[in-house]
Amino acid sequence: MATELGASVGTIDTYTDDLNCYLAWLDENSLGLNEIGLEQMRDYIAALDGRDYASSTIARRITVVRGLHKLLIAEELGPRDPTSTMPAVKRPRKLPIVLSIAETEALLETAHALAADPSVGLYRQAGYARRAALFETLYASGMRISEALSLQSDAAPPGTRMLLVRGKGDKQRLVPLHERATAAIALWQKLAHAYSGSKPTQWLFHSVRNSTKPLTRQAAVLEIKEAAVAAGLASPERVSPHVLRHAFATHMHSGGTALRVLQELLGHAGVETTQIYTHLDTSRLHQMVRDLHPLNAQAGSA
Structure with missing residues (x-):
């Protein structure tokens, strides 16, 4: 089921x-x-x-x-439903961790710097290139990590500006992909081909050694935490691939993207889920006022 x-x-x-x-x-x-x-x-x-x-x-x-x-x-296998009179249990809504634009850029640039270094050897360089391509794809599109890892090998040919993604409930949607992301994907595919000598037939993000094996979620989580440490981000242990989805949504909303458009891009079933990004904007504003307002600074030094 x-x-x-x-x-x-x-x-x-x-x-x-x-x-x-x-x-x-x-x-x-x-x-x-x-x-x-x-x-x-x-x-x-x-x-x-x-x-x-x-x-x-x-x-x-x-x-x-x-x-x-x-x-x-x-299925007529039970006499009654003991939960029918129970009040619904509401899940508390936690605001997700969101990287600033500067933090996101630091994470991406760290990944790109490693991918551009041939001195680490072809195998490791290809792995770093895959990492940079994955991070760029997640941040460019806002897709879920599960959606990115299920992309087919021919999903993003050079010049691609939109990706067709299969999301929850097998629903399809179009997501954006900018030039930096497609360039990162092209470098990853070039280095992977150079290492293995064969082109992948199924997965866009796959094992460097075995192109028939997709990159796992666990490996992606470890890689982004490693990159967060290398980039000097605060609390790197809390950084995950999903953080890049939140960064995409928050930065797009801060830039003026309407909630309904953002809902479509993220593949949310209802706009209520997308509305959390309005709370994130408010939370960040409060933090900026607290940290940057001159009167607060004077009060702190008094």
């Missing part, structure tokens, strides 16, 4: 863990699925809370339990 809805492997694994957590709790308490009522559901929520899970994790795990019991009712 999850794959039919276009869920990623990572999402499926997360929901599987959530479901296993619930089933393990039932087993620990010698309870069957048909014995669960509202009181037991409250006990389960209390157990989750007692394990110091983040409130967003608790909310997601309750959502999975709701889905399980609704499925049992739909």
